[in-house]
Amino acid sequence: MTAYAPLRVGLVGYGLAGSVFHAPLVSATEGLVLDTVVTSNEERQAQARAEFPGVRLAASPDELWPRADELDLIVIASPNRTHVPLARAALEAGLPVVVDKPLAGTAAEARELAALAAERGLLLSVFQNRRWDNDFLTLAGLIEDGELGEVQRFESRFERWRPQLKGGWRESGDPEEIGGLLFDLGSHVVDQALTLFGPAVQVYAESDVRRPGAAADDDTFIAITHANGVRSHLYASATTAQLGPRFRVLGSKAGYVKYGLDPQEAALREGARPTAGEAWGVEPEELWGRIGSGESPLTGGGDPVRTLPGDYPAYYAAVAAALRGEGGNPVTALQAAAALDVLEAARRSSREGVSVTLLPHHDEEQHA
Numbered sequence: 001m002t003a004y005a006p007l008r009v010g011l012v013g014y015g016l017a018g019s020v021f022h023a024p025l026v027s028a029t030e031g032l033v034l035d036t037v038v039t040s041n042e043e044r045q046a047q048a049r050a051e052f053p054g055v056r057l058a059a060s061p062d063e064l065w066p067r068a069d070e071l072d073l074i075v076i077a078s079p080n081r082t083h084v085p086l087a088r089a090a091l092e093a094g095l096p097v098v099v100d101k102p103l104a105g106t107a108a109e110a111r112e113l114a115a116l117a118a119e120r121g122l123l124l125s126v127f128q129n130r131r132w133d134n135d136f137l138t139l140a141g142l143i144e145d146g147e148l149g150e151v152q153r154f155e156s157r158f159e160r161w162r163p164q165l166k167g168g169w170r171e172s173g174d175p176e177e178i179g180g181l182l183f184d185l186g187s188h189v190v191d192q193a194l195t196l197f198g199p200a201v202q203v204y205a206e207s208d209v210r211r212p213g214a215a216a217d218d219d220t221f222i223a224i225t226h227a228n229g230v231r232s233h234l235y236a237s238a239t240t241a242q243l244g245p246r247f248r249v250l251g252s253k254a255g256y257v258k259y260g261l262d263p264q265e266a267a268l269r270e271g272a273r274p275t276a277g278e279a280w281g282v283e284p285e286e287l288w289g290r291i292g293s294g295e296s297p298l299t300g301g302g303d304p305v306r307t308l309p310g311d312y313p314a315y316y317a318a319v320a321a322a323l324r325g326e327g328g329n330p331v332t333a334l335q336a337a338a339a340l341d342v343l344e345a346a347r348r349s350s351r352e353g354v355s356v357t358l359l360p361h362h363d364e365e366q367h368a
Contacts, residue, residue, distance in 0.1 A: 008072045010058075018037070021129065025316050028313055030317070031320040032073070073323065098319060104336075105178045125319055126335070135307060148254050150251055153250045155233045161238075182346060182347060200226055204355045220346075280313070283307050
């Protein structure tokens, strides 16, 4: 087995994404080391120093580019509006990049970044961690094994009950902030649908601002018709007083229904960390989904299906392998662009009250 020097990571942003997801996952990945955290917030600097005693700190991303030769990867976990300019700056400095979703505010910007990365021969990957959710991995296995027959309808929900605003850029109505649930949770549900069922050809959406004082969409529905005929119905909401199933997937042979969220985010928020050789992403048997036909799972219909463990650490393990030339990019910028095509079409559909037809891109990678 070849021994490698650890790849040195610069992390831009230490809010929710940086402190809860990226820093812990990077530091838990063999072959990666968290070298520098960029944040101008003194409290967050202290938090980073406490959790990672050897980490270097920087107040601005501009401090990283002059010492690009001291780093091997930049992770961008700063507010959405900064993703494109920071990714461009990192690539122009000769550094591979991981960007938290959404990669950009438009598909065109995502494709421009993809072209720049290809021109420079650099990795540009997007952190679509929900591809490694426990329920998604389980569902993908059921589909691959033919347990559902031919899938006809895919229902996916990221629903929450948050009647009070939390504030911050995610709830801003300023288009430059790229806030709202359509581009936040919508990025996840659309990426999952495209990953499972391939390209979209038709999009219809309803996107509303429900909560008093809210300026960005907080209750959104997206309907996708895929090129293979599957229909995806996707929900992202902060105003759901009674939560529906996370997945309801209906096929010609059977259906699969799964309630509850993958446990990894909650574990990371509570300070748990993935450790080699220890169980991670495992949920109790009472939360397993059920597969069957002809009866509701809530009245005993169907059979329980063991939920596979969630595996967020697999994303950064794949990034490390790709940087060493031992594997492919786990989530490409062109895949992110295809999802942004859908999100932009959904925004237009909701605004104009129309169904939007998507045209294929000749250079596009397909998810499924």
